[in-house]
Amino acid sequence: MELKNKIDELKNYLGQYEKLVQALGLVYWDMRTNLPSKAGESRSKVVEYLSGEGFKLITSDKVSEFITDLKPYVNEMSLIEKRMLEELERNYNETKKIPEEKYVAYVGLCSNSELAWEKAKDAKDFEIFKPYLEKVVEFQKEFIEYWGYDKDKYDTLLDKYELGLTTEKLDNIFLELRDGIIEVLNKIKESKKTLNRDFLYGKFDADKQKELSLYILDKIGFDMEAGRLDVSVHPFTTNFGNKDVRLTTNYHEDEFTSALFSTIHEGGHGIYEQNISDELESTGLQGGASMAIHESQSRFYENILGRSKEFCSYLLSVAKDYFEDFKNVTLDEFYEAMNYVEPSLIRTEADELTYGLHVIIRYEIEKELINGRISVDNLKDLWNKKYKEYLGVEPRDDSEGILQDMHWSDGSFGYFPSYALGNLYGAQMFNTLLKEKPDVMEKVKKGNLTEITKWLNEKVHVHGAIYTPEELIKQITGEGLNPKYFIDYLKNKYYKIYDVE
Amino acid sequence: MELKNKIDELKNYLGQYEKLVQALGLVYWDMRTNLPSKAGESRSKVVEYLSGEGFKLITSDKVSEFITDLKPYVNEMSLIEKRMLEELERNYNETKKIPEEKYVAYVGLCSNSELAWEKAKDAKDFEIFKPYLEKVVEFQKEFIEYWGYDKDKYDTLLDKYELGLTTEKLDNIFLELRDGIIEVLNKIKESKKTLNRDFLYGKFDADKQKELSLYILDKIGFDMEAGRLDVSVHPFTTNFGNKDVRLTTNYHEDEFTSALFSTIHEGGHGIYEQNISDELESTGLQGGASMAIHESQSRFYENILGRSKEFCSYLLSVAKDYFEDFKNVTLDEFYEAMNYVEPSLIRTEADELTYGLHVIIRYEIEKELINGRISVDNLKDLWNKKYKEYLGVEPRDDSEGILQDMHWSDGSFGYFPSYALGNLYGAQMFNTLLKEKPDVMEKVKKGNLTEITKWLNEKVHVHGAIYTPEELIKQITGEGLNPKYFIDYLKNKYYKIYDVE
Structure with missing residues (x-):
């Protein structure tokens, strides 16, 4: 294996993923700035679809192969390449623990939940948002079970935003x-x-x-x-x-x-x-x-x-x-x-x-x-x-x-x-x-x-x-x-x- | 084969494709209404990527299977189902004739070409746009060769917008x-x-x-x-x-x-x-x-x-x-x-x-x-x-x-x-x-x-x-x-x- 070629191949793969994430990001941005009121449901489906594709890309066998193939060469890699591989592995392991259909359902729920939150806030009424929030919390708890935890379940979530925080x-x-x-x-x-x-x-x-x-x-x-x-x-x-x-x-x-x-x-x-x-x-x-x-x-x-x-x-x-x-x-x-x-x-x-x-x-x-x-x-x-x-x-x-x-x-x-x-x-x-x-x-x-x-x-x-x-x-x-x-x-x-x- | 199930499966598949097309549509809309001037090149890559995925979906073996499986049942289908199948077949046959890498390159060219056209129009200078247009025309001519034509090459393009027009x-x-x-x-x-x-x-x-x-x-x-x-x-x-x-x-x-x-x-x-x-x-x-x-x-x-x-x-x-x-x-x-x-x-x-x-x-x-x-x-x-x-x-x-x-x-x-x-x-x-x-x-x-x-x-x-x-x-x-x-x-x-x- 030529290390450089393999790295280029990985970057190409991650580039695809980035483009998908960018498209998804634009859909989210648009939902919060421009979405006509009747389009919420149909746009949520687009979010679900793209998120599902992103999930597939980041949990594919291809990624597992990249990790296996590249890990033995860590000492020959530049700092950026090393970090890229570490980050990929972390992302892969974490995402892989969640079943795809759970993930997609959760993403769909969240985009509807955001719209419900907006409505509830307008109406100054927590009750409108509550059923969505309940489901979101249930999912989070379930995900923590998949991800695993040590002393405190909340640590698992903290760690996602600040590595190693407890x-x-x-x-x-x-x-x-x-x-x-x-x-x-x-x-x-x-x-x-x-x-x-x-x-x-x-x-x-x-x-x-x-x-x-x-x-x-x-x-x-x-x-x-x-x-x-x-x-x-x-x-x-x-x-x-x-x-x-x-x-x-x-x-x-x-x-x-x-x-x-x-x-x-x-x-x-x-x-x-x-x-x-x-x-x-x-x-x-x-x-x-x-x-x-x-x-x-x-x-x-x-x-x-x-x-x-x-x-x-x-x-x-x-x-x-x-x-x-x-x-x-x-x-x-x-x-x-x-x-x-x-x-x-x-x-x-x-x-x-x-x-x-x-x-x-x-x-x-x-x-x-x-x-x-x-x-x-x-x-x-x-x-x-x-x-x-x-x-x-x-x-x-x-x-x-x-x-x-x-x-x-x-x-x-x-x-x-x-x-x-x-x-x-x-x-x-x-x-x-x-x-x-x-x-x-x-x-x-x-x-x-x-x-x-x-x-x-x-x-x-x-x-x-x-x-x-x-x-x-x-x-x-x-x-x-x-x-x-x-x-x-x-x-x-x-x-x-x-x-x- | 249960006809209804197969139809539902096809609709589910076409639904995925529609969501991808909607995401792509939003990217295009955004390019024309909101894009910061420095982002043209990177957004074109997103367009290329999504178009490529769309190409894959519409030319996949799965689609060919749907067509083969469903065609014998045309007489049992509703008008909408019949037309859905016809349209799918037409789209499949037409798209399949173009090699994927050609298609993706063309899509990328077009989104850059649009941005060049905007620039050229601002500057009132056709020369800025000309090199892009030349390439776009070359691609169109090449595509006509792939699609085939009868009396007049232009008929192939007319037919895309108005079925049967010559x-x-x-x-x-x-x-x-x-x-x-x-x-x-x-x-x-x-x-x-x-x-x-x-x-x-x-x-x-x-x-x-x-x-x-x-x-x-x-x-x-x-x-x-x-x-x-x-x-x-x-x-x-x-x-x-x-x-x-x-x-x-x-x-x-x-x-x-x-x-x-x-x-x-x-x-x-x-x-x-x-x-x-x-x-x-x-x-x-x-x-x-x-x-x-x-x-x-x-x-x-x-x-x-x-x-x-x-x-x-x-x-x-x-x-x-x-x-x-x-x-x-x-x-x-x-x-x-x-x-x-x-x-x-x-x-x-x-x-x-x-x-x-x-x-x-x-x-x-x-x-x-x-x-x-x-x-x-x-x-x-x-x-x-x-x-x-x-x-x-x-x-x-x-x-x-x-x-x-x-x-x-x-x-x-x-x-x-x-x-x-x-x-x-x-x-x-x-x-x-x-x-x-x-x-x-x-x-x-x-x-x-x-x-x-x-x-x-x-x-x-x-x-x-x-x-x-x-x-x-x-x-x-x-x-x-x-x-x-x-x-x-x-x-x-x-x-x-x-x-x-």
Whole structure:
């Protein structure tokens, strides 16, 4: 066997799979942005069909042959080739454990479930979504039995989004995080300073918001020739290779920040995908290192950068061109409004400080649900109880409570922790960035983000999924994930803003 | 063999194929409406891949088995089952003749060629598109060799869009049509009446045009819950089953009619697809009877109905709500402006009378090109010469000349005649409609098109591709295609408008 030929053959095979996945991705994107209301059922069948074909491709005997043929040559392979083979084997083994008809039925269920979630959210009625969610949870539990588990069933799901992550590790991380957040929050409660954010509410024309969003996307380094910005109920990013990366947002005319900061958030995901090396096409590695690393980028752009005083300075100067309302707003006022802390109901709208608590609530609920210690029937009560307990708020209806996120509708259990981990990774990287380039934030004041984006490109983006999250964070910062950086960052930032300690 | 089981198995198989075709259709739609500029090449690969899979499905041994197994039972089959089998066999035999790698290479070429055509049109430069067109023509010629031909190579292509159509038949039809058009045109030239259409040019806000287009689409019976209206360079209709039918248009702010009437035209295609029976799903018959029958619907809505005095009366009353400019325009003025005859450069913008000449020009050029009597090198000169000769006009640049239509870019040679045949079919159907329902146009004045659309639903749409065009027109009108109805319609209408004879 000529190693090079066999590798080329495998890449060709994976290329086919990638093309199928891209087509499927487009069908999903279209379902969330463009689908006529009567077409849901028939489009779900297309999703089922393509997913079934993808399943066949990734579990075929051909793949098993590639693995057997190539494994003896691992020592002669380049790093990328080695990782490609590892990733293929992991994917093959994991997918192969699920019977095809189960998989296809599950995929069909999920696309219907997503549509039901949208309907339920519109109607603010969890009951519409509940029967779908019950089935999705049943499937997830069944899949865990197929996949197997060690101590905790939920570990099997966590591992899918963050290789090697367990509830044991996460319990510790989240304990430290929660304590940190609560500590800062308590200080803020003692603060005598009151911030004002009234000027962020009013009438903000959707077309102008869109123009501003596009302008800022360009500034932060998102390439509009290799991407789009559209509208959907729940903002998301999807991509078909690195030349077509699609973000969505959702304009609310009664306030200023929601669409803009969700655009910047999705922009962070998008910049990641756009800058993954062309070399990784058809290797299975042309994607992020993990969902948490992905979130580290989106939340870095959204918060660490986007809500920094330096960026606020630039943003305010631009926003004044779009909206009269900001004419007399000072930088301090604007910066403080952008970082107003208030325990609230909606995760995606939460301030940077209390955001982690939203994630921890979901994490705790998912653990219980997946381990069968609670049922979907109890979900809403538990949700409301935890929101009361952790954040002191109560949803007025299901759409601002249990229906606010779409993740459960497509079975993404185990994903939520990625958001909080993303904050941690992001702050840890930021700490290194500032050490390596102490003046970098100065340039942000003038809207110059080139150096930051370039640093992230080189350190994170270009590598795609070549390195595990752990390898990557060590490579960049010299140590493994450490929550201390994020907690220090929060303390530094919010004590100053709220004039405490 | 249980016939019912075997039929179900076939429908299941065809259902898979349909889903693949729907995914591919969505990829195409997206290429024309949404694609970021850098993604062309990678998306073309997705098109190639899916087309290749489709090719495999339709030429598989499985299909050959279905045909062999089912053919002996034709007499026990329902009409739909019979037609399903016939259509499958025709498709199998035809596709099977082309080697898969040729087919895939051709599909890839076409999607690149479409993008090149768009670029060339933007740059008004045929040279950009020429190398692609040359290759597309070469492939078409090669395919004709595979498919075989009898008297004329071009017949093989005509037959793809209109079963059984030949150059011999079409030469006669087009001779009669051309003579009819010229006769009317000459009378008009003698007319002393001058029509005014200045008020159709000015400043028409694109958003308002869109609103009006959506309003009118709804009025004519297009179901927005089972479809969309988007924007693309060249308006088109595509559909994924009958529950997701997508139209596009192109707004020009300097004039009133282009976007609206292209929307109505595409709306005619769309209404057809939306009303094809659900029963025809997964049979291969859930589409129009032929491209000419399809065009009969689109051009019926656009012209026979859309530019009728009755519809103009309604449209004017609505348009006045959208555009101040029409405040003082009378019905006669509006109707005459909508039917202003003037030989011109752009087919899609041509008046109803001279439109046929645009088609005849393309027909004559395609015949020569496909039979190798001229080459792509001579194409532009021949185009300009014929426009001078038939219509007395000369393009100022390639974009309003040889680059105006996208059809050649994706190899749709043999399609153009469908437009003119569509006019003939439409007028013949209209003649019958008026006999059966003499008062039907009265209701149109009030914007009530329900009865007309219902009649077309029942006579044409619901049947999908169950009947051949010939069977269908005989069934509806009692005779085969007869150009006389369209020519009579033209004479009646335009002699009155121009006050001649």
